[in-house]
Amino acid sequence: MSTIELNTSITDAEWEVMRVVWANDLVTSRTVISVLKEKMNWTESTIKTILGRLVEKGVLNTEQEGRKFIYTANIVEKEAVRDYAEDIFNRICNKKVGNVIGSIIENHVLSFDDIDRLEKILEIKKSFAVEEVDCNCPERQCECHLHHH
16 A cells, blocks of 8 residues: 555645545445544435545545445555645744644543653754754745844
8 A cells, every 4th residue: 555645735625534444444435434424414315425525535445245346545644744734834833843743642632652652752853963953944935034134
C-alpha cells in the first residue's frame, strides 16, 4: 500500500469512512453503513456516495461478491495520518511547530507507553536541536518578518 501520493485529499467525511475500512481490513458497504448511520446519522445513500468517491480517488478498492461490495484500503492508516499531520505542519511557520506539538500533547490523554516513546524521541532530537528554528515563510506571511534585522 502507498501513502496518499494519489494527489488527493481526504475530506472529513471520507476520513470517517476510511476509519471503518482500516479497522476492518475487508469491509462490506453494509458494515460501513451500519457504523456510520449510527455514529454520524448519515443516510445510506450519503455513505454509498462517499464510498464511491473514495473508489474514484483510488483510496479504496472494491470487489463485488454476489450482491455485496467488499472494500479494502489502498493506503495504510499510519501513513495517511502521518501525511495528514505533515500537511498541517507544512501550512504553519516552522517556528510554531514546537508550540503546536506541545498543545497537542497537553490537550490529549496519553498512556505511559506513549509518554515513554515521546521522551525517547525527544532525547534523540536533543542531539540535533538548534538554538532557534528558522522561519520558512515568505516575508509578510507570518509575524517573524517583524523580528528580522
